[in-house]
Amino acid sequence: MLRDIDDNEKYIFYGPSAGGLKVQFAEQEIVVVTPGSPRVRQSVSAAWAMKLISLFGIK
Structure with a gap:
């Protein structure tokens, strides 16, 4: 869950x-x-996204 502005x-x-x-x-x-996704770039920091990618093995 995220919260917007x-x-x-x-x-x-x-x-x-x-x-x-x-x-x-x-x-x-x-x-x-x-x-x-543009939503990821807008909503999630690059570091957090990279952590998710590494945790779930998404390539």
């Missing part, structure tokens, strides 16, 4: 493909993002 909660799933897919689960919208 207006303090709204945003739920993301960091995956290797299907970027932009939106899924409803438990009354929350979850957006799939990929390593090259």
